[in-house]
Amino acid sequence: MIKNKRKILFVRRGYLLLLTGILLGFVAFSAISMIYSSRRPQDSGMGMPTEIEFDFLYTSEKQGWIEQVTPKFEVWFKELFNISVNVRLIVTGTHDTVNRILDGSERPTVWSPASSIWISYMNTKWLNITGSVHDIAVDWTPLVLSPVVIAGWGSYLDEHNVTGFMDLYRLAKEGVDFKYGHPDPLLSNGGTMTVILEFAEAAGKKPEDLTIDDLKNETVIEIVRTIESKAIA
Known part of the structure; x- marks a missing residue:
């Protein structure tokens, strides 16, 4: 059967x-915040914020590494920019990350699928579902050869x-x-x-x-x- x-x-x-x-199989980070920025409250014009928070949607095969380096990133960011940053980690399977973004249940600033093959798939589905003329997953950088x-x-x-x-x-x-x-x-x-x-x-x-x-x-x-x-x- x-x-x-x-x-x-x-x-x-x-x-x-x-x-x-x-595309060739790479782990990729893809910034998608520009698509959602128009749906979020804009800066009040009072200058630089003292604290920011963003969602990072990624896949489980790199969970241990991401959880280990995220606190270090938050400390580094604070020391460099004098801005407190809180990264909200959301971990699941790659196909599920795509579905969550497409149905709007997650609106991450950064998306890290398990492979770059999912980026074109995500963009194709996004254009078909929303009728948009702009890709949702942009500015991606390959990190690891798989x-x-x-x-x-x-x-x-x-x-x-x-x-x-x-x-x-x-x-x-x-x-x-x-x-x-x-x-x-x-x-x-x-x-x-x-x-x-x-x-x-x-x-x-x-x-x-x-x-x-x-x-x-x-x-x-x-x-x-x-x-x-x-x-x-």
């Missing part, structure tokens, strides 16, 4: 939409010469019995990035060069579907 569900997954319109905003690798027993990889996703496709077509695991793409950033790389290899392109036509290409879909037929949760 799991395999059948995975096969259906790749032809659903909503899932393909998730893959339309393709590699995606294929790991397995060295003897097995050497025996079957597995160096990429197309080798998994080859083995599946040859009837070689193997299991392949990655997180759920609809729940995990790692799973999403893995499937993007599967599409990229199937199309013979870099991830950032993928197009909508590539994602609709029947040959590409067949390759990804075959690889995913070996996937387990």
Whole structure:
């Protein structure tokens, strides 16, 4: 049943939409305060504030690091600008951060998704939902390179010469019995990035060069579907 569900997954319109905003996988900070600034009270014109507070919406894989450095940032900011700053940390999954921003339940000043692939997705959804002509996620800076690798027993990889996703496709077509695991793409950033790389290899392109036509290409879909037929949760 799991395999059948995975096969259906790749032809659903909503899932393909998730893959339309393709960039290399980086952890990114994206300032989105400009979109919301018009909805917040403006400065009274009385000069510089003595205290400010802002919301920082980010994802759980960096929670320990963020919680450790935030107090240091607040002290540094106070010493440098003589302004007390209170950072309100809000942590959840990347897809949930997107949904919260789009439905207005969170209005963060800074958003840090698990990967920059979500920035184009966020902007596309924002433009479609609001009718705005301006992106919501702007001025983003990549911080960390997040590699995606294929790991397995060295003897097995050497025996079957597995160096990429197309080798998994080859083995599946040859009837070689193997299991392949990655997180759920609809729940995990790692799973999403893995499937993007599967599409990229199937199309013979870099991830950032993928197009909508590539994602609709029947040959590409067949390759990804075959690889995913070996996937387990």
